[in-house]
Amino acid sequence: MTSQNDGGRIILNVGGIKYETYRTTLTSYPDTLLGTMFQERNKELLRPNGNEYFIDRNGKAFHYIMEFYRTGKILWLGSNSPITKQELKIEMDFFQIPCSPRSLSTSVLHHNSFPTSEQCEEMLQDFIESLKACIYETSWNLRSYINISFYSSSLKNNNHDVAIDVVKRIIGIDPYIEQIENILEPFRISGYELLKKFELEIEEELKKSIQELKNLEISHQPKWSGMDFTISPYYSVTVKLENPIYKNK
Template sequence: MQTNGTANANDESNNIFPASDKIILNVGGIKYETYRSTLTSFPTTLLGSIFYHYSDKDNPLADPNHEKEFFIDRDGHLFHYIMQFYRTGKIPTMEQAIGLIPITAQELEDELEYFKIPTYPPSSFSATTLSPSLLSLRHKMIATEIDSFTSTLSNALLTISSQFKKEFFFKRQFQIRLEITFHNNERITDFNIHPSVNSTIKTQLQKSFDCFAMLGYAMLDRFGEEIGRYMTTTVQGCTWECKKVEEFGWGGLQQMYKVKIGVENSFEHDDVLNNCCLSSISDSLGSCDGSNEPMS
């Protein structure tokens, strides 16, 4: 609810929260009054995390000219739905949203994503946003992106492995690892390969992930566990680590997924023989040896 002096004064006398807990959120010029405890009751969300970890003085959103006031550079009208979530724990359906403020499904999704409002498992909002036919198309688009992402990961491991053929021959145990970080603000950083490879190869591999700058974080946030399980199941010796990290920077809370994916393989001489063209020679030699044994 937007600021209303009379209404807020009446509410305050009946509220169990102390007046010192009250704060003002200035969202794009529209002010909302609420309680710090209302926001911190959802500590994994953007505002819940900020107001849980920071005092008023150190808060990165604090307005230096107004005590207990915090500025957020987002659409103040759309923030009505974010505030509604903090107060009720529920997200409105599109029918309810359109009835209050003109809004599109994409606009609402963008605000929920920015403020890190949980929408999974599917809420009433996601169930009524699209018709079954459009929802099917949406599913296909997401599935295509995931297929492309896992294929790029697998191809990257194969390309890296091909740079170390000598090591695979002469080292009984050999390990390669790819590290890459996907940010919620559509950036990719920390692209590292161990052991290091030719700079041209590294640049080519890095470019192959550029198309996932926008969706990489979202895919890992929604399907990271399943992607990891797929990689470790389909790529022999594959290891997978996907860790969510939150850091505060100039733009406020930064969220990212740090992925470490690698291949740890060892080989035995007989295993190689049994799985290449040399196996037939090995079998024939074994048969000859058996036939030449002296009879008892």
């Protein structure tokens, strides 16, 4: 086991959950966020509480980040995990953990084969879980309304100065909440097709799972052409929540 003379054993308090490790465990991956942070050259920049460092991130997801530093692998448990694949991917991106094609065995982000029926079902479940996360995120932003649109393709723009942002996203969010865009990033292209094929299943699952829904409407809008641009067909998911929503602890 590795030890250091300069207090090499440290505690990472991530979102209230504490992980104990060695500085050299982190610096063995120097291209990652923590690997860079705990380099000797950055020691004077850190302000720990003793040997404890607080990081305001997802503490449950950090379990898998920590295991990467220890094993070099992402040991995600799939549907048996207490966190979703999307939550893990967001944390991997934040901590700059490399995601190889086999890092997540069921990842929809990298492919070297055609999906099986089980993988398609998992993709649908991931999409539903992501929509749930968007609804919760709406409430955490003290909003009672959100409209999310999934376009079948990018907007055709006849005027280069018009609606460039829509072209880039293919997902419309009103009101715009950055966290929701991050949650839905893996479904920029597939979201429309998932809603097209499984609209009723998605709607039923959301209504069953989230009791605070005041109204949920999934609608399809046909192709629309204007003078400057053409909008492709899209599905719109409109959510209204009981307002305000407060949960007693």
